[in-house]
Amino acid sequence: MRVRGVRVRVVVVLLLVPLLLVGCGRRGGGDHGRDTAGSGRAPAARESGDARDDGPGLGDLPVPDIEIGGSGGGEAATPTQAPRTQAPRPRPTPTDAKERAFRAVARGTCLPVHRNGAEWNVSAPPDAVSCRSARAGLFEVTRTATRSVSCPSGTGQARWSYRSAVTGGTTTLCLNRVWVRDYCVLAEQSGDTISSIGSLTAASCDDTRVPRPYNQVVVVDAVYRAPAGAGADHCRRSAQDNRRYWSLLADDGATLVCFRARS
Structure with a gap:
């Protein structure tokens, strides 16, 4: 008062x-x-x-009813405030776990993946590993893009793309094979001749059954800087080496990859 x-x-x-x-x-x-x-x-x-x-x-005469603390110094009435209108919450952006996995891949890292015939052995990129890992399947990521792009398509090079049905976005990874000695890949054999080597594949060197169109397993014997005119003859380790070799030129011709039959 x-x-x-x-x-x-x-x-x-x-x-x-x-x-x-x-x-x-x-x-x-x-x-x-x-x-x-x-x-x-x-x-x-x-x-x-x-x-x-x-x-x-x-x-x-009636006695006037006078309130204490009226207009002569009482508390001012608090004006009624209009209720606040709550702004509508924005709709959550749809997400796709597989798309997030593709977009999390960094250029220059290596992925432990390979092709099982025509398909990749996993549906989404796994965690990256060291590019010096001793693995049957290992690819370096040479480019990433959040759209559909073309990638080099030489020996050991691949394009891995994913289009999300949830967001409609496309993610592309360009890959290049890291060749590791003493690990195996799939091949097509016709008689005594290896007609094709799956440069994107990987296999256990003990496999007896392989996916089509392959019917054989060969071992990565050695990896060299390719000399001029490189071929299977450059895979021999000495003049006395009489084993049979097959070869591929990778990295746009800069790398010679030598293969031999598994013993």
Whole structure:
């Protein structure tokens, strides 16, 4: 309660005290003295005369109801605030776990993957490994793109692309084979001749059953910087080496990869 509000009420009460006393004197003490000194009329008759002659007494005035702390210094009313309209939440962007795996692949890293015939052995890229890993299947990522792009298509080079049915986006990885000695790949053999070597494949050197169109397994015997005119004859380790070799030129002709039959 504030001090200004209290002063307003005290002043009003002091102003009303004389009015209340006058009303009490006219209705109470003054009338009583005249009735006892007069002809003995009943006070009720005198009250009727007073009402007719003087009108209603001041004592009947209503006392105004004054609130403490009104306009003279009370608290201001807090205006009603309009309810806040909550902004609509944006719709979540659709996500695709496989697409995230493709887009997480960094250029220059190596993936432990290979082809099983016409298909990759996994549906999404696994975690990258060291490019010096001793693995049957190992590819270096030479390019990444969040769209469909073309990649080199030479020996040991591949394009691995994924189009998301959820987001509609396409991710492309360009890959180049890292050749690791003493690991095996698939081949097609016709009679005594190896007619084709699967440069994107990998296999266990003990496999007896292989996917079509392949029917044989060969071992990576050695990997060299390709000399001029490189071929299978450059795979012999000495003049006394009489084993049979097959070869591929990879890295756009810069690398000679030598193969031999598994023993």
